[in-house]
Amino acid sequence: MTKNHIAWKIRIGATCVTAVGALLLTCPATGTEIINRRLDESTSSNQSVNMDSVITELEKNIAGRENEPAEKVFRNIQILKGQPAIRVLRIMQFGFAPALGVECKYCHVESGWEKDDNQAKQIARKMWNMVGTINQQVKDIVHDEATVNCYTCHRSQEKPALNPEAKK
Numbered sequence: 001m002t003k004n005h006i007a008w009k010i011r012i013g014a015t016c017v018t019a020v021g022a023l024l025l026t027c028p029a030t031g032t033e034i035i036n037r038r039l040d041e042s043t044s045s046n047q048s049v050n051m052d053s054v055i056t057e058l059e060k061n062i063a064g065r066e067n068e069p070a071e072k073v074f075r076n077i078q079i080l081k082g083q084p085a086i087r088v089l090r091i092m093q094f095g096f097a098p099a100l101g102v103e104c105k106y107c108h109v110e111s112g113w114e115k116d117d118n119q120a121k122q123i124a125r126k127m128w129n130m131v132g133t134i135n136q137q138v139k140d141i142v143h144d145e146a147t148v149n150c151y152t153c154h155r156s157q158e159k160p161a162l163n164p165e166a167k168k
Helices: 003-018 029-044 051-061 085-100 119-142 150-154
Strands: none
Touching: 051 085, 085 150
16 A cells, blocks of 8 residues: 555545545446446456546546535435535545445445445445444544544454454
8 A cells, every 4th residue: 555545545534534424426327337337347357346447437427527516426425415526436445445445346236336225335324424423422532633434443344353463
């Protein structure tokens, strides 16, 4: 992981903590076809989807609308409403994906990213609300910038890392 990547993660993590929201990205109507084509291509060749190429396609798709509220650019935004569309992409790319060690299709249905059929997406929304609650309690207790985020527990794993390795 590069220093730039870590800096993005920290900055995005702090942004996520202050956002009223949860993990949830849906593609614009025209972007869904592009992403599904890439998913189909990667599935047929048994390769994983290259998240950077997905993000690049989405960036092209929202060109000129990057600073519009996410809910005006993407479908079914329930969390992160009011955030600029480009920030939602960055939160997914540099925040949630590396914090959980996953790619887009872990939470999103390949045939329609706006769909709520994937249980992981539902869990992510609930967990994001939990993170907001915890951060409010931390602020009430220690009155400083201390926060938790997805990485605090997940450590780049799909399931929270509940049993950390003992120091040797």
